[in-house]
Amino acid sequence: MTLSTLQGVSHTCFGLSYLLALVLELARLRWPGKTLRTAALAAATVGLLTHSAFLLIHHPSPATPYGSLLLLAWVLAIFCLYGAVHHARQAWGIFVLPLVVGLVGLSLALISTGGANDAAIPAWLVGEKFWGAVHGLLLLAAAVGLSVAFLASAMYLVQARRLRTKANPLDLKMLSLERLEAMNRRAVNLAFPLLTAGVLLGMLMLNREPLATLLTPSLKVLGSYGLILVVAMLVYMRYAAHVSGRRLAVWSLLAFALLVGVLMAAHPFAEAPK
């Protein structure tokens, strides 16, 4: 495959591949079997490969809402494939793939709003300078952690509901409540320090900007503060208040919703497109 062929790779290629994988995963619920599983796995792999090629060729900036959503979707697609291989018997793809498809869809929607415009971001923030890159990486890793916590929580709530209604355990094979709760705990424990460090670093860098920017904090900055509060609340509820797994899961969903909002908001250093 030549580079010129790869340049033809668009959102449609990987977006549709993920969507196809999701449809096949849903079909597996009705007709379980190796064929559909293999087809779903193949579609997701094609999606990930084309997605990787796209990122490699277009290297969208993680500092833009568009780029951050695409990168997050890419990491989650890897997570999806990892789970599909390691938890082959469990319903995994039907939870992870909608999130991947959703993030790709959101990034596509942002193109029309100009969120994909790399030129609007100062050079030092897009990774050309060390601290900008560290800030971006910390927040991306935290976003991955919160996304995993979201997935674990969504699965937890579905599993808990199935247990509450005493559904047939074999209708939908899922990880145990204990496993999902542990996954959520690890993801939040990882995301909290990363998020805090990333935001603190951003605040320090913010001081280099004119006073006017500081006095009118952007939605992204305010959202990030809110996100830290929610994640801190999650940690408190788990280790100090010992609330039930279901309530923790609901708070994790809230944290993820806030994360998506933060990712979609314009960066405080973004300049109006020229």
Next chain:
Amino acid sequence: MNLRIAGCNFRSAPVDLREKLAFTPELQAKAAAELAARYGCEAAILSTCNRVELFLARPLAPAPVSTELAAEFLAEVHGLPVERIVPHLYSHTDADAVKHLLRVAASLDSLIVGEGQIAGQVKATYEAARTLGTAGPFLNALFPHALRAAKRVRTETGIAHGHVSVSSVAVDYVRQVFDHFDDKTVLVIGAGKMGRLTLKHLQELKPKRILVTNRSPEKAREVAAGCGGTAVPWEQFDDALAEADIALSTTGAGEPIVTAERFAKRVLPKRRAGRTLVVLDIAVPRDFDPTIHDGDRVCLFNIDDLTRIREQTIAARQSHLRPAEAIVAAETKAFLDDWERRRNGPVILQLRSEVDKVRDEVLTPLLAKLNGKLSDAEKDQIAGAFRLFQNKLLHGPIAALQDASKDGDRGSLVDALRKLFRLG
């Protein structure tokens, strides 16, 4: 192929007759050897709680062992009047018999369709016959084929999907809540028979510890000794329940032991926050108030829940019967085709050997007569020409035999070949 399968199962015979016709492993070995010697056949005996079947194959004889002889043999071995057995006996021959064995091994003919034990029992039957030497070329081909077909049915359809015993379903639920068990405590309440079976399944999960409590301290100690657990006095029931991750209740109490109020006041406050308790209440009447179930901190499953899932699983398996039967039909045909091809082997070998003999009878005196007049190379050329002539001559009959086997019309052609070439 002259295969006869004669026997009875849960559909054709009442349980008291099946009990009388059952074979112990020792009797099974003795009887199979006796069958093989008496009727000059390959023999194997399948004996389970739901069926007793004799497999008798005489591939080289003109006819299979008759059903009457099989019935007489069963009557003789078990000391029963033959007329008591005959009305309950079914019998299959040749292709029907092959299909029957494949259906049995694939668990399509079982009381609970898709159950996993029967394939193992068929395998044990074959192993026993092979060890005894009562399995010959036919059974050595048939049984492995049946086991392969059974595996295909199990893996390619959903016929074996899910669990159909209440205790296995209970463990499925436990696995939905917990991931690992090496830090879990199981509390066994009571000593009912069903509870012991479920406890056996729970033991396989290797929990950290097992506590056993019972109104009777002796019974508690007895159950605890049987499962490597610790007996807990009945007076400490609430504390034990507060410590437990899984409670298995199977008492014979006439009314609930754990009411919602008792649970809320005496158990819940003592439990570490955030822990989930799974209650498997398989007692009738129920031991736990079902309202304590919330699907998060307390997951309670009683006998009705477990039985409902069991029935759903059995019903779901019925929907896989058609594809399973299709696999059995295809595998039956594959076996029959394969066997026909294999069966031609001895006839072709005999034909070639007879013609080789004739060729030698003609060629040897000819070469002796020409001795001294021919070089070794010329002798080889003449021998080669004879062989070529022979091969060309036999090609037609052999090809016709293979074709007839494919069409299932082999018998008359084999007879014709035997007569035409005077094969023994």
